[in-house]
Amino acid sequence: MIDDADRRLLAEFQHDFPLVPEPFAELAGRLGMGEGEVLERLAALKASGHVSRVGAVFTPHKVGASTLAAMAVPPEWLERIADLVSAYPEVNHNYQRDHRLNLWFVVAATTRDEVLAVLEDIASRTGIEVLDLPLLEDFHIDLGFDIRWS
Amino acid sequence: MELSDRDHALIAALCDGLPLDRRPYKALGERVGMCESEVIRCLEAMTREGIIRRLGVIVRHHELGYRANAMVVWDIPDAEVGEAGRRLGGAPEVTLCYRRPRRPPDWPYNLFTMVHGRDRDAVLAAIEAMAGREGLAHHPRQVLFSLRRFKQCGARYGKRREAAE
Numbered sequence: 288m289i290d291d292a293d294r295r296l297l298a299e300f301q302h303d304f305p306l307v308p309e310p311f312a313e314l315a316g317r318l319g320m321g322e323g324e325v326l327e328r329l330a331a332l333k334a335s336g337h338v339s340r341v342g343a344v345f346t347p348h349k350v351g352a353s354t355l356a357a358m359a360v361p362p363e364w365l366e367r368i369a370d371l372v373s374a375y376p377e378v379n380h381n382y383q384r385d386h387r388l389n390l391w392f393v394v395a396a397t398t399r400d401e402v403l404a405v406l407e408d409i410a411s412r413t414g415i416e417v418l419d420l421p422l423l424e425d426f427h428i429d430l431g432f433d434i435r436w437s
Numbered sequence: 438m439e440l441s442d443r444d445h446a447l448i449a450a451l452c453d454g455l456p457l458d459r460r461p462y463k464a465l466g467e468r469v470g471m472c473e474s475e476v477i478r479c480l481e482a483m484t485r486e487g488i489i490r491r492l493g494v495i496v497r498h499h500e501l502g503y504r505a506n507a508m509v510v511w512d513i514p515d516a517e518v519g520e521a522g523r524r525l526g527g528a529p530e531v532t533l534c535y536r537r538p539r540r541p542p543d544w545p546y547n548l549f550t551m552v553h554g555r556d557r558d559a560v561l562a563a564i565e566a567m568a569g570r571e572g573l574a575h576h577p578r579q580v581l582f583s584l585r586r587f588k589q590c591g592a593r594y595g596k597r598r599e600a601a602e
Binding site for chain 1: 440442445448451452453454455457458459460461462465473477480483484486487488489490491492493494495496497500501506508519522523525526527529531532533534535536537540543544549568579581582584585586587589590601
């Protein structure tokens, strides 16, 4: 279970993480807790899966290349093909969605050619067409996820 | 900003996140042969140049109780998609808003938004309200809920395939 102090930590530090030698001490000062406690809470939130990491979100296409891919997989093969797709280190999100195109995943690599090579490899191994839906324009200003606690 | 090999090495090291250490930039720098102040300077420059979009705590929606995750796709005429994208990109319900290519005949949709919520009904109601408010209710759209998450992690950049193996 997460408590109010965890929620503040999550709500307030999704962006503008301090670029100073001791950033966790600075967070601790703003939250009125000790540095050790901030580090312990973050480690616990990471262990419980609430936090993926403390790190950077890179702007798509400024570092490397990526695409959103979709496949229409026969339901009885879905798990096997999803596992095959997830096994690629270049795949970072992989979801089943409720549509005829039922497998959706993001492929990211250093170059567009590497991204395309992964898509082609998946298509040739599975015999299923892979739709390539690269980002053309990004309209969202990312300030992290709004923690609306009710 | 032209990224150097050192920048790429730093980006690759950062893909796993900052070490939960009192001096995380120092610890990160030790992995890539940079000193603490150089790591901080590089990250400042990448933030200023828009290469890093956000530095901070990256949460997982599902674990936080936002169990319903919908990809809402819209078919908006090309002449109007820029304006629609700016409206939806600024909507409080939306966590991502991208224009992507159509792939006719199977896939006519050109604008993609993500909406998270506690359950399906809440998400559907939020989408309906948002479409009306932003004047987009008359455009064809579909809501694709996620049924299962097979994999979720940060993107791995900076390392070339052959180097990663």
